[in-house]
Amino acid sequence: MAPLVLSVRPSTPSGRVRIEGNSGASGSCRFCATPAKPQEPSSFLDADGACAYCQLVRRLDRPSIDNEAVLIWLxxxxxxxxxxLVRECHARLRHCGVQHLTERGSTAVLHGSVPIEAREALAAIAAFRSRIAEVEARLGSSSPKALAQAMSRLNGKVYADRARRLHGVRLMPLGHP
Ligand SMILES: [Zn+2]
Known part of the structure; x- marks a missing residue:
């Protein structure tokens, strides 16, 4: 797999290199190895061979990023x-018809009418969300947009070292890109 690093500009400019057999609706994501499936919109690949979730990681400067993802410390x-893992959780919630519960996290887990596979997915998402506080303590924010703005002000040398400097900071897609 290609390295998946929080970025504000892709290291491979879109359109410059087309990954043969790995773009469009077939093949697997070059960054997380998810196979592209017609019934799973988040698995569709861009010209760089990135699925919809990995595209978020690679383009933190997207205008709508704060609605699409949140930073956690993990x-x-x-x-x-x-x-x-997050993709599997979202797929389970969608399969159970309860994707609207994603935002409610742990409180929804107590709801008895929710199927067990959905409750497990909600519990996992709640566990990831519980790591928002830690990233806020370390970075001062859990907003991907705020991180993108900080990153865009870095000089090239510091930016190139971002994977090491941001050790432990992860982007969690929220499932409604
Ligand atoms: Zn991916």
């Missing part, structure tokens, strides 16, 4: 592993 998991 050094235990790689960005690609977090995306794979």
């Amino acid at each position: 050094p235990e998991l790689t960005q690609a592993a977090l995306i794979a």
Whole structure:
């Protein structure tokens, strides 16, 4: 897999290189290895071979990023592993027809009529959301937009070292890009 680093500009400019057999609706994401599936819009690949969730990580400067994702502190998991887990959670919630509960997190887990597979997904999302406070303590914000603005002011050398400097900071897609 290609490295998946929080970025405000892709290292491979879009359109310059087309990844043969890995763009469009077929193949797998180059960054998280998710296979593109017609029934799963978040798995669709862009010209760089990135799925919709990995595109968020690579373009923190998207205008709507704060509605699409939040920063959390999660050094235990790689960005690609977090995306794979979050995608599975969102797929389960959609499968159970309760994707609207995503935002409510742990309080919805107590709701007895929610199927067990959806409750597990909600519990996992709530656990990830509980790491927002830690990233706020460390960075001063959990807003991807704020991080993008800070990153765009960095000089090239510091920006190139962002993966090490941001160790533990992950982007959690919210499931409604
Ligand atoms: Zn991906």
